[in-house]
Amino acid sequence: MGRKKAQALREKAILHGWLEPDVVLPDNDALATALEENSQVLIKGSSVAPYADKITKWYEQGIQGTTIHQALVDKYGFTGSYWSVIRYLKALAEKTPVPTTVIEFAPGDAAQVDFGAGPLIVDTRTGELRKSWIFVMTLAWSRHIYAEFIRDQSVATWLACHRRAFEWFNGVPKRVIIDNPKCAITRACYHDPQVQRAYGECAEGYGFLIAPCPVRDPQKKGRVESNVKYIKNSFVPLKEFRSLSDANAQLKSWLLSVAGNRIHGTTKCQPLERFTEIEQALLSPLPEVPPEQAVWAKVKVHGDGHVQFEHCRYSVPYTLIRETLWLKASDTMVRIYQKHELKATHARMHHQGSRATVPEHQPPAAQAYNMQDPQYCLAQAQRIGESCHVFIKRLFASRVLDNLRA
Template identity: 55%
Template sequence: MFTIRQILVRMRQGDTDRNIARAGLMGRKKLGLLRRQAAQWNWLDSQQPLPGDAELAAALQRRPEGQPTQCISSLKEHEQRIAEWVAQGIQGTTIHAALVRQYGFRGSYSAVKRLIRRIRASEPPQVTSRLTFAPGEAAQVDFGAGPLLADPRTGELRKSWFFVMTLCWSRHQYAELVWDQKVMTWLACHRRAFHWFGGVPERVIIDNAKCAITKACINDPEVQRAYGEYAEGYGFRIDPCPPHDPQKKGIVESGVKYLKRSFLPLRDFLHRDDAQRQLQEWVLGEAGNRIHGTTRQAPLKRFTEVEKALLQPLPENPPEISEWTRPKVHRDGHIQYGRCYYSVPFRWVGQQLWLRATASTIRIYAEQELVATHPRLFQPGSFATVKDHLPPEAQAWQTRDVQWCLQMAEGIGPHCHAVVHQLFADRQLVHLRSVQNLLGLRERYSPQRLEAACERALHFGNARYKTVAEILKKGADQTPLSIPGTDPDSTYTRGGRFLRDSKTLFH
């Protein structure tokens, strides 16, 4: 309205449309239309006062007499449909293509674009409120993509991540370069951040990363068990943002962006330790002493003068860095963690247990009951097995080795020892399980009967488990054994079972 009033004043003073257009106030075509409207409403009479802004706006919104009415939009019948598509987030080019394909629309994409612009303009604006925090009340945490750094083991370039914790009141921050976003890395970064600040905030505002929140939910989020224990040990509360709403932690989001734009460009890093050293110097120097865009003060100054003293003190005995998982016991009585395997008592096979891993130990629980403890392994494919965890048959297989079998057989008798020795002397088969089962016959029958059965098997030259077991089953071990050459009426001679002398042969 201010521009319209200027134009009307110049028209009253006798300026032509050409001169007014040269001043850049309005084009000549629109000036001609305005002049006709002004003459119709008697606004060009210098003796009359100019109308107010409200009267001008109401009059200019009316269509002058004789002016043709506006043409009907070619999208009139599709407006409701297009409004629904826009609400679904479908882009304009896709909407235009669908109208052409499905409804035979012949208009241009510009018509669709103008309608979409009007639809979006009619929507109510999204209103937000700025979050305010007291000193020491809260910190916000986030990860951000870091530079490619040389892996200390292989020397190859490897992706890294920024861990950033920002105090919400002072905007002072802690930043660290890490290789991954695992639970134990997450907890270790928290510990170093708290020691960097010299205290602990009352609550920590986080995103829904898997290392912290196992189930993202607005009302009932589920916290990673290890992170919950950590929060309890340090005395802070966890405040996860609602899903898909990162604006609730906009302070640290802005801090990560500032770090990427100000610290990363035009820097060279020899390795991760060198990059971490430069990062800490940058936080205490440039980032800490800049005038922050929101607080209009230096973050480091606000932190040292006010917020540091209001943080909670560090605990005398900080909680242990650990990770809880819920593995299932395999059929072999082991569970897997970190590509290593740890045994549990065989009665838990097929069930899910709780595993708590620290830097040095692995503890396995059935709810609150501790069922196994192992030193932590780091070589992939390694096994930590306690023999008492195995079922009896597996323990027997592992403990009753060749030497044990020979000693046990020797204690039963010389014939049993001879049978076992012959079985182990086989160059084709191992026979360990056969010998173990053969020695087990002493419990079913008796050591004396087993010794007699082995003597009979040796006598007939058939020292096998099946032979000994059949002799015991039929009770043949209790029948007196005829030794060749001792009985003159015997059909056997010293030469063998099927050899006879001439007297017997031609009798």
């Protein structure tokens, strides 16, 4: 007997009260009858029995268990435990069949996206095996697949995968159906999910609609989930990968030669054939210039007038010290905004510990101090007069600065 079945039997025993110390165990016939019938039949001795109709009604309205338990306590003086309510709700969930509907898509209408755990692949920089992930985008009508192995699920990686997927298909679907990964959705909600700002800009640039699945309802993108399993079970086993790039080269070849030309179990057609003959022409064209891919981050201005992003520091006007700003970082540029007003622009730095400072961002006293090098002093002396200039030049000739002590 496996763990799942043992757990299910234990829950049935708890539900029927068989594990209570003063309860006489049923005989074999009664036990068999209880196990054959839907295990969610509520026994008369349960503390929730008098409130079964109310709990069932609330359950059907989608009210959570904690709220139901508190309502029973407040309105009816319920003395049973929270877990007795949860056991009954689990019983209702198992008792109530969940109908499913096959969702049909028109050619070019939608793509479904998902992540899956990938194999351990050698990091060529360190020689160590590192975890990988599989990014998969499936066109919902043709079932044609784009997939690649990646090292992380960051926003930047998510955006880059979308760009490469659209270039693979040479077009953009009208909708991209996703789960609720943090790299795409900052707050999952059935009615009003909050989309990552960078992903929203990506969707606007390519012209597709972001369509998150309802919370805890990933079945809405079952086609891509089945393809994640297909890749993990059919491509990954018995393969040897020398590096991440080698793994992706092998995967792309397999997608075109094997996955694309298989007879799909549902459509009874070859995904690549359906794609090339019908769906590809119905995708929206790629933009002439790929949209800028940039990530957004909230940053705090430190006392030295700099913000920090990925271990690099960038200056902003000193008047913004202690303010919270928005930083937009592409591969080459960093832009810093106060609300919608651009406050600073820098070349993107990638070496940890780097510092970019614009002199005009510093307070006037600091700007004046930084300007007082020998050339500045000589120029000022020249403006005062020839005698002053000769005197200052003589001072610098004696290398007086070298004799200064902190």
